[in-house]
Amino acid sequence: MLSMEPAIKRGLTFWDRALMPRDEFYERIRLVRAEMRRVGLDALIVSGNMYEDADLIYLVGGNVDGTLVLTADDDPVIFTVSGSRESFFLTELTWINDVSYQGALIGAAVRSALHARKVTSGRIGTVGLQVLASRPYQDLVQALAGYDLQDFTAALHKLRGQIRPREVAASRIALGMAEKAALAAERAFATGASNAAAVVEAERVARLEGAWDFRALANLDSDDLRPYERSSDNRRGPLLLWVATRYQGYWADRVVATAGGPNSEAATAIAAMTAAAHVGVSAQSVADAGLAVLSDESRRSALAYGLGHGIGIALNGSPKISPQSDERLTEGTLLSFRVFARGSEQPSFATALVQITPNGAVPLEPLAR
Structure with a gap:
């Protein structure tokens, strides 16, 4: 059977x-x-x-x-x-x-x-x-x-690697699902839910929206980011949650960070990588731009969890954003930048999903299904 x-x-x-x-x-x-x-x-x-x-x-x-x-x-x-x-x-x-x-x-x-x-x-x-x-x-x-x-x-x-328009549309639909899932988790946590319950709520909403697949990492019972394993009433603030959803074979992701805001270490590093991303530049130089604005401790945690990669039909695609990468960015590529910074008194987490265009990295906008 x-x-x-x-x-x-x-x-x-x-x-x-x-x-x-x-x-x-x-x-x-x-x-x-x-x-x-x-x-x-x-x-x-x-x-x-x-x-x-x-x-x-x-x-x-x-x-x-x-x-x-x-x-x-x-x-x-x-x-x-x-x-x-x-x-x-x-x-x-x-x-x-x-x-x-x-x-x-x-x-x-x-x-x-x-x-x-x-x-x-x-x-x-x-x-x-x-x-x-x-x-x-x-x-x-x-x-x-x-x-x-x-x-x-x-x-x-x-x-x-030559991304087609319908592939971008599929990732934009997946992004809309990821954003709704992230918002649901944020609301659940704000009304008293545990970190684990917030993850469950995120998946529930993603599935109801029509996601093929769902992935999540969160600060469950510790400051580390890990996948959901069991129910727990433990609340750890701020909620740090990464969610990824898949639609028609294509992925997108989003981060929930209930504290930190646009001036956090993680957000600052994301902004630096986004500004550095252009057609023809190396993934290494993009990684270096993000790492340059982080403290030593935050740099270690960011490298441990990864700075991002190509996304779309593969969740962890090419190029890999890493100081050791020799790959170069090509026009049309979808990239997921992600930084987990644990160097300040309060850890911060941020992400950006962008498409590489002749004018640089442009944030991908969600699309309703």
Whole structure:
């Protein structure tokens, strides 16, 4: 019997065809196939699961965990890991018609799909095979003996990095959900709720708004930021809470800090990073700008929790905002800046979700669903 664990963790699951119509994915597939032809690939195999699904969702469009087989001309096929009884439901989450369950070992099915599409030899690109367990991975690789397997990850990520307008819209909708969740938590805390109860209220509101997924870190029973584990009546002021919500595969985040305001250490560092973020600058220089305005202790806590990263189809995407990063900011990229500063008498927490434009970093505005 299936445990339905993915459904429990993901919550509401549906395909918003108004936001992400079929032609959006037709264009993505066209771009991927053009790159496949450029590098001489005869087919592409992409795997994903509920923990690492950004590459698969970019092409498939829905919560359809499994392995995608894409050739140069024929219709793609997905072999899911969700069980045969769910195949009918999964076909309602994706534009792809050929969705089936072939068991945990899909090597023979993948090879058969390639042969049916006249790909009996040649070069095959692979992305995401690391999500497969050891035995399914070995089964797939053995079934593909005789093909020349090439890692296509960097090429696909480069295409994913060219953010499309509907992707921005999806993140803006997710941001609206995150803001409503954060406001609900802030109100709950203001009326006497514990920190843990405020987190629960944030998730309740996010789910009611239609979020696919929800993540949170808060100062629960200590000054550290940690995920919710159990109910607690303990109140620790100020409430420091980070929430992230996902809609149609795209993430956005927001922070609640019930004290500190725009002049706090964290807010000052966020403003410095936002001002430093421009097309072509390094993620390292953006990180350095934020760290420069922090005290030594706040700098340590900010680095421990991270200064931010690309966000969108991946919650922790590229580039990573870090003093060690050699990545550069590109036009259109969505960035989540985040600073947890624990150097003053009262810790502060702040975030900003921005898009890199020719005029610098522009705050992303929420969009109603």
